[in-house]
Amino acid sequence: MQRRPFGPLGIDVPVIGLGTWNMERDDRKSAVAAIERAIELGLTHVDTAEMYGSGRVESIVAQAITGKRDRVFLVSKVLPRNATFEGTLRACEASLARLGTDHLDVYLLHWREDLPLADTFRAFEQLKQQGKIRAWGVSNFDETDLEDAWREGRPACNQVLYHLGERTVEHRVIPWCEEHDVAVVAYSPLGATGGFPRSRPLDELAKRVGATPREVALAFLTRRESGFAIPKSSNPAHVDELARQVELDAAAIAELERAFPLGAWHGMPSL
C-alpha cells in the first residue's frame, strides 16, 4: 500500500485506511477479521470514534489490534458535546481504555458545535504533552471553521465527506488544507452504505484499467498529495479489493471528472 506524508506529522501513512462506523451492527467476528486483514495488507490507518456504537466499535478495534498496536495509525474522535477542556481529557481516557492502548496517533474533534475551539485544542495539547496522543485534527470543518481553528492551534488533518458523487470540498476546503499543509481524509469515500454509484463510464473505465469501480473511485479520491481515504468494510474479502491499488493517468482522471461533475459549491457537506 502506497504511503505518503500525513500533513505536518512527518510520518508516512497509507493512502487507504479502514473506517469502522456502524461495525457494531455487523458480525463481530467478521468485523475483527476485516480490521486484521486490513492491517496485514498495509491499510494500517484505522479510523474510529467514541460515537460509533457508543464505544462498542472501539472495543471491536481493540480486539483486532491486540499485539499489533505498533503497526497501526490509530485515530479516534471526541464528540462535540464532550469537547470542553475537562470533557475532552475524560473522553480521551475513556477511548484509550476501550481501545486497550496508551496513545492515539491522531485525536479529532468529530464536528464543530458551539463549545469554544480554544478549550478543546488546549485539552488536545495537554494530551499531546502527556504522550496520550501524537497529534490532533478536526473533521467536517469548512474553510471558515479552519480559519477559526488556525487562530487557536495547528490541526494535522481535516476529515471530510468526499466521494465521486460529492466533490464539493474540492472548491474551497481541499485548497485551504493544501495551502496550510493539513492532510485531507476522505470519509464515506464509497458513498456510505448503499451509496456507491452505478455508472457506465465508471464501469467502462474500470474495465479498461483492469480494476474494479471501487478501486478506481479510491484512486481518484486520493489522486492529490494531500489526500487519504478511509473506506469501511466488515468483510475481509471486500478489504482485499480496497487494498488493491490502481494508478490513474490524466486522461482517466479527466474522464471521471466529466462523469461525476464537481458542480457548484453548496456549503460544507456532511452525513
Ligand code: NAP
Ligand atoms: P463507505 O466507506 O463510503 O462505505 C461503506 C460501505 O461500503 C459498507 O456498506 C461496506 O459494506 C461497503 N463496502 C466496502 N468495501 C466494499 C467492497 N469491496 N465491495 C462491496 N461493498 C463494499 O462508508 P462510511 O462507513 O460512511 O465511511 C467510511 C468511514 O469514514 C467510516 O466508517 C468512518 O470511519 C468515517 N466517517 C467519518 C465521519 C465523520 O463525520 N468524520 C462520517 C462518516 C464516516 P461491508 O462492510 O459489507 O464491506
